[in-house]
Amino acid sequence: MTHQTSTPQQAVLVLEDGRTFRGEPYGAHGQTVGEAVFATGMTGYQETLTDPSYHRQVVVMTAPHIGNTGVNDEDDESRRIWVAGYVVRDPSPVTSSWRATRDLASELERQGVVGIAGVDTRAVVRHLRERGVMRAGVFSGAAAARPVEELLAEVRDAPAMTGADLAGEVSTPEPYVVPAVGERRLTVAALDLGIKSMTPRRLAERGVEVHVLPAAAGLDDVLATRPDGVFFSNGPGDPAATTGPVELLQQVLERDLPFFGICFGNQLLGRALGLGTYKLGYGHRGINQPVMDRRTGRVEVTAHNHGFAVDAPLDGPTASPAGLGRVEVSHVGLNDQVVEGLHLLDRRAFSVQYHPEAAAGPHDAGYLFDRFVDLMTADPEQQKEAGA
Known part of the structure; x- marks a missing residue:
């Protein structure tokens, strides 16, 4: 008997200078662009996601394991998630907190936040530290199958943070x-x-x-x-x-x-x-x-x-x-x-x-x-x- 295995869906993080990182979709599927930045907190990812200061930014989490404690209704810092995109290394397969009411991946999908998982976030952060923050795009599903040159052009067409009144x-x-x-x-x-x-x-x-x-x-x-x-x-x-x-x-x-x-x-x-x-x-x-x-x-x-x-x-x-x-x-x-x-x-x-x-x-x-x-x-x- 032959067992057919499906190919996992792909996602790609494209930085403004042309560097790319492949991974898997996390949260909503589709595409998003913004300024790539990194956050160093090992806890408090729900507060990070709902901080309005992250509006129009693609946030790279330096902590390798994200989603452990799920999402609750008490820790939001505002009325919605504001990050433009989300980049993590190892999303937790389980939610382990008595306060949680749902898992993080489902919440990202519900609010339309396009993310990518399975990325070497250490390499991304080192790149940003050496080259400086820059525009980036997260593309998943059908969008990730497009030529990288097309995706890079969309990233470079995105508005810069300098001069932005938000x-x-x-x-x-x-x-x-x-x-x-x-x-x-x-x-x-x-x-x-x-x-x-x-x-x-x-x-x-x-x-x-x-x-x-x-x-x-x-x-x-x-x-x-x-x-x-x-x-x-x-x-x-x-x-x-x-x-x-x-x-x-x-x-x-x-x-x-x-x-x-x-x-x-x-x-x-x-x-x-x-x-x-x-x-x-x-x-x-x-x-x-x-x-x-x-x-x-x-x-x-x-x-x-x-x-x-x-x-x-x-x-x-x-x-x-x-x-x-x-x-x-x-x-x-x-x-x-x-x-x-x-x-x-x-x-x-x-x-x-x-x-x-x-x-x-x-x-x-x-x-x-x-x-x-x-x-x-x-x-x-x-x-x-x-x-x-």
Whole structure:
């Protein structure tokens, strides 16, 4: 008796410089293009997938085994998966968690996320580290059977991340409120540039009522919430291509409203102050990134997700080119000396490039939410003297 065996379906990852990696389809079948980046977290893949900052990016996971704990309804960071494509080495054949309600492959398929498995992700990451992030496409099923030259042409036709204004594509369409846990102590207007759900929850735990506003909100929208402080979230895209939120932030700073920014919010603070931003070679994404708080000397283990950084002098305070007082670099990445935080000496404002809300961890930087609360409750003149 002759047994017929079917040929497994194929998938291919095509990088902008022409390098290709063959594998098997994972998630939805079809094709997708985006910027190829890598994330280093061994846990928290559900939070990575649903982080709006990964919009229009093909994410390569450095951890070899993905999908072990399945997917649940509690750990999503937003309303959907945002990654453009997903690249893994060994997808788990079983889901092993009492919290799981479905497996990862099925969720990727349900949400139309095209992925590829069985890829030597170490080789992909080494290539990206040497050549820098670049556009990429994942093609599976019938799409993978097309000539590589055709696939490469589609990848190279895809829009680049530099110059991309994407916050409006991931922001909430309507304002909403996250109520304070327990007694309401303060009110914060939070501009949603791609906000993760854990961020307003961290503020709510400290008695803060958070009014989350669309990325297109103006000063009148902010002031209508009668805020004790203003927050700018993380988000995707090139900070140099973002104009409306930068103008809003300048108006916030001119009124000396307490301000805290995370990730994209840090970059926009730099732009509002008149500083430049630039694209990193391959960015910082994932966990266990060491950052020093230069004011205390403390080293924090942090979570990151950014491909752009602020260009600011590291050697002491400098005058803001936009005339908004003195600014200094408060935090610096110890791997490459990238600016990881800013703080104003003459106004009540500070920001960090990394993620203190850090779902699913680490939590070394959670104190920054307390610092923001202190900024909103202390005497303004004392705060200026002490620094944000």
